[in-house]
Amino acid sequence: MRQTAAILFFPLIPWLWPGTLAAAESSDLVEMRTVRSLAAETAEVFRLQAERRVNAIYARTMTENAVDQLHDLDQSAGGEGAALHRAIAETVAALNHQDSAALRAIAQRLFIMAGPRGPAD
Amino acid sequence: MGRLIEITLGIMTAVGGFVDISELVFAAQSGSRFGFALIWAFAFATIGIIVFGEMSGRVAAIAKQPVFNLMRQRLGLDLGLLTLLPAVAVNIITCAAEVGGMALVLQLLTGWPYKLLAILSTACLAAIVWALPFKWIERVFGLLGLLMLTFVAVAAAIHVPWREAAAGLIPQIPRGLSTQEIPSFAYFVVAIMSAVLFPYEVYFYSSGAIEEHWSAKDLMMNRLTTIVGFSLGSLLAISLLINAAVLFRPLHIDPQLPGTAALQAAIPFGETGLLLALFGMLFAISGAAIETCLSSAYSVSQFLGWEWGRYKRPHEAPRFTLAWLASFAVALAVVLTGIPPLELVEWAVVFSIIVLPLTYLPLLLIARDRKYMNEHVNGRLSNVLGWGFYTVLCAAAVAALPLYIVTSGGQL
Numbered sequence: 001m002r003q004t005a006a007i008l009f010f011p012l013i014p015w016l017w018p019g020t021l022a023a024a025e026s027s028d029l030v031e032m033r034t035v036r037s038l039a040a041e042t043a044e045v046f047r048l049q050a051e052r053r054v055n056a057i058y059a060r061t062m063t064e065n066a067v068d069q070l071h072d073l074d075q076s077a078g079g080e081g082a083a084l085h086r087a088i089a090e091t092v093a094a095l096n097h098q099d100s101a102a103l104r105a106i107a108q109r110l111f112i113m114a115g116p117r118g119p120a121d
Numbered sequence: 122m123g124r125l126i127e128i129t130l131g132i133m134t135a136v137g138g139f140v141d142i143s144e145l146v147f148a149a150q151s152g153s154r155f156g157f158a159l160i161w162a163f164a165f166a167t168i169g170i171i172v173f174g175e176m177s178g179r180v181a182a183i184a185k186q187p188v189f190n191l192m193r194q195r196l197g198l199d200l201g202l203l204t205l206l207p208a209v210a211v212n213i214i215t216c217a218a219e220v221g222g223m224a225l226v227l228q229l230l231t232g233w234p235y236k237l238l239a240i241l242s243t244a245c246l247a248a249i250v251w252a253l254p255f256k257w258i259e260r261v262f263g264l265l266g267l268l269m270l271t272f273v274a275v276a277a278a279i280h281v282p283w284r285e286a287a288a289g290l291i292p293q294i295p296r297g298l299s300t301q302e303i304p305s306f307a308y309f310v311v312a313i314m315s316a317v318l319f320p321y322e323v324y325f326y327s328s329g330a331i332e333e334h335w336s337a338k339d340l341m342m343n344r345l346t347t348i349v350g351f352s353l354g355s356l357l358a359i360s361l362l363i364n365a366a367v368l369f370r371p372l373h374i375d376p377q378l379p380g381t382a383a384l385q386a387a388i389p390f391g392e393t394g395l396l397l398a399l400f401g402m403l404f405a406i407s408g409a410a411i412e413t414c415l416s417s418a419y420s421v422s423q424f425l426g427w428e429w430g431r432y433k434r435p436h437e438a439p440r441f442t443l444a445w446l447a448s449f450a451v452a453l454a455v456v457l458t459g460i461p462p463l464e465l466v467e468w469a470v471v472f473s474i475i476v477l478p479l480t481y482l483p484l485l486l487i488a489r490d491r492k493y494m495n496e497h498v499n500g501r502l503s504n505v506l507g508w509g510f511y512t513v514l515c516a517a518a519v520a521a522l523p524l525y526i527v528t529s530g531g532q533l
Contacts, residue, residue, distance in 0.1 A: 030532045037375040044372060044384060053391035054384075057232040058399075062380050069377075111373050 028081045029114050031073050035084070036110035038066045039091045043103035050100070063095055070095075083113070128342050132350040134263030139354020140361075141409030142222035142379065143215070143316040143466045145402065148358045149376040149385075150531075151309055152365030157289030160359055162310045164290055166317035167355035169510040171347050173481055176488045176499070176507060177323045178343035181330035184493040188327050188484060189423035195483035204479040205424050211476055212321050212417040213448055215469040217455035219410035220246075221462030222379055226403045229380050230396075236457055243453040246410055250445060255332045255431040262408030268401030269357050271386050271394060276360040278389040279367050286363055301533050308524040308531040311517045312467075315474035317355070318514070321416035323480065328419040332432050340497065361385070377463050379406070414452065418445035467530045474521045477514050485511060 042063055049059040074088045087110060094102035151159040180186055186194075193201040224239040231238070250258065298306060335343070364385040369376060376382050379402050386398035415431070422429035422441045429441040436442075455465070485507050489499040499507065525531075 027529075030529060033375065034377075036373055037377070040372045040374045041376075041381055041384070044374065044388075048384075048387050048391075051391075054387050054395055055392055058229050058380070058383075058395060061229050061232055065378065065380065107373055 028077075028084055031077060031081070031084055032087065032110055032114040034073060035070065035087050035091055036107050036114060038069060039094070039103045039110065040107035042066050042095055043100045043107060046098050046100035046103070063098075067092060067095055128345055131342055131346045132353070133267060134260055135346050135350025136263070136267060136353040136357070138259070138263040138266055138405070138408050138412070139351060140266070140269055140357050140405045141215075141316075141319070142218055142406050142462065143312075143319070143470055144358045145222075145361065145379055145382050145406075146377070146463060146466050147309065147312050147316050147470070148361035149365040149369070149382045151313065152362035152367075153369040153375050155295055155306060155309065156366045156370060157286045157363065158293055158295040158306075159309055159313060160286065160289030160362060161292045162313040163317065163355055163359050163362065165292070166314045167351055168506070169314070169514075170318050170322065171351050172503065172506045172510055173318070173323055173484065174326055174347040174351060175344055176484055176503065177327035178330050178335070178347065179340060179497055180484060180487050180494070181327040182335035182339050182343060183337060183495065183497045184487060185331065186487065186493070187331055187419065187423050188324050188480065189420045191483040191487050192479075193424055195486055196479070200479070201424060204476065205420060207472065207476045208320055208324075208420055208480065209417050211469055211473045212324075212413045212420070213451050214455070214465055214472065215319065215321060216410055216413035216417070216448060216452035217460075218462050218465035218469050219406050219413060220449075220452050221456045221465060222406045223403060223410060224456070225462060226379050226383075226399055226406065229383065230399055230403070239453060239456045242407070242410075243449050246407060246414070247446060247449050250411055250415065250431070251435060255329065258411060258431070259329060259408075262404055262411065265404035266401060266408055268397050269405050271390070271397040271401055272357060272360040272364060275364050275385050275389055275394070279364065281363055281367055286366075304524055305528045305531050305533050307520065308528045311474060311521050311524055312470045312531065314514070314517055315470045315477070315521070317358075318477060319469075319473050320476050320480040321413045323484070324416040324419055325412045328416070328423070328429075332430050337497065410452075414445050414448040417448040418442075467525070471521050471525045474514070475518050478511065478518050481507075481511055481514065 045054060045059050045062045048054045049056070070088050070092050074085060077084050077088075087106065091103065091106055094106060148163070151162075177188060180191070189201075189205065192204055196204065220239055220243055223242040224235050227233070227238040227242065228235050253261070294303065294306060330339070330343070333339075361382060365376060365382075368385055368388055369381075374381065374384075376384075383395055383398040383402065386394035390397075418441050419429060421427075421444050422438070425440075427440045427444075428438040430438060433441075456462075487493050488507070489504055491498045527533075
């Protein structure tokens with residue numbers, strides 16, 4: 001079984017190794033993009049709520065879930081990544097004030113910092 | 122006339138029951154991250170599920186054999202067991218993801234706590250499976266899942282560049298991807314194939330055919346249900362992708378949860394659209410939760426030769442009843458540990474593609490065996506498509522785990 005696994009995975013080693021290193025290096029980038037997505041998503045929720053296009057329960061639950069996710073991200077980042085911690089703190093503050101414009105601005109700033117997920121248009 | 126209604130209901134049920142939480146998540150994320158470039162992956166995988174779904178229904182109708190009976194006969198006890206254990210594990214992880222998804226959607230509708238809703242949802246599902254006959258379970262959730270057509274209406278209401286979207290049907294790697302992003306794109310292709318071809322779908326479909334006592338006269342319905350029903354169901358998933366590409370991608374929203382996907386409907390249709398989308402998602406995910414749970418019970422019971430079937434009263438098939446109750450209980454326990462549903466979806470998708478080749482091998486072998494199938498044996502097209510897809514699935518199974526590790530579950 002081990003021999004079979006070794007034979008199967010051997011050709012992948014040169015390809016996997018740089019990828020695994022890249023994964024470790026890019027962890028901050030991934031988290032930054034997650035913060036950006038949460039900021040953009042909640043900005044849209046607040047905009048639609050202001051136009052009475054989504055109800056209060058939906059908007060409140062989406063906000064609470066976003067705050068929970070941001071707290072989890074903050075904790076998992078530990079002492080590393082000052083820029084990430086700052087971005088999370090700013091996003092949580094904007095969420096608490098239901099400030100759609102501030103959230104959009106954060107999302108835009110993080111887009112410039114972290115780049116697109118997927119191909120650039 | 123009665124037959125026509127039966128066929129129409131069968132097709133509509135297949136459409137409504139096609140999408141589950143993994144397709145919801147991966148379709149929306151694919152559109153948001155890669156635009157229209159992954160539409161072909163959904164179309165390609167849909168042909169695969171049509172081929173294997175039709176084959177499993179035909180084998181069930183003619184050879185009267187569900188998948189796990191075949192597995193034990195064809196693969197032997199050891200290899201059969203090696204398939205059974207991961208298949209049940211994948212079914213339970215998928216069921217947990219669906220229960221978590223239900224709780225998330227209900228939370229958006231009620232504002233109640235997530236874990237309480239997970240408990241209530243599981244209790245409700247168990248009561249429904251206990252009380253309703255098979256056909257009712259299949260039809261109720263399939264038909265109510267048609268509320269998901271809201272997402273097709275969204276695609277019609279927003280301004281989609283249809284020429285660009287149609288170009289997404291051509292297999293491609295989008296331009297502008299960095300060397301780091303190419304493995305992520307490949308991971309999404311594998312994940313979409315896995316989400317569309319989930320093994321529980323054939324376990325449930327073929328067991329359902331036996332529950333409903335299909336015979337040769339049902340082969341036309343089997344063919345129509347798989348071809349028309351699954352194709353239209355796939356359109357739902359593709360609509361989610363297209364909407365995400367048009368509405369979320371410019372805003373840099375990378376949808377991780379069902380609530381974000383529902384936002385697609387609120388943008389053009391306001392609160393009515395939002396509620397229709399949320400209820401559609403709720404019924405589609407609930408149906409999938411029941412299917413995954415029953416699939417675990419079907420698999421174990423068929424493999425071990427127990428009495429099984431929802432057409433029997435619970436006390437007439439006690440070990441089967443205990444098996445599906447235990448599946449729900451374990452799935453709920455997994456949800457209550459606090460593992461996020463998205464993580465469960467990713468595990469389910471990665472591990473199910475590894476199980477898929479073992480699931481489909483005995484099916485392919487029986488479907489071409491004239492001893493079992495008589496004149497209903499695979500034709501040339503079924504054989505070519507079946508073995509062609511089987512080869513692709515084997516390649517995807519080998520690539521799944523390395524891609525998951527290298528891309529941190531497609532996050533890079």
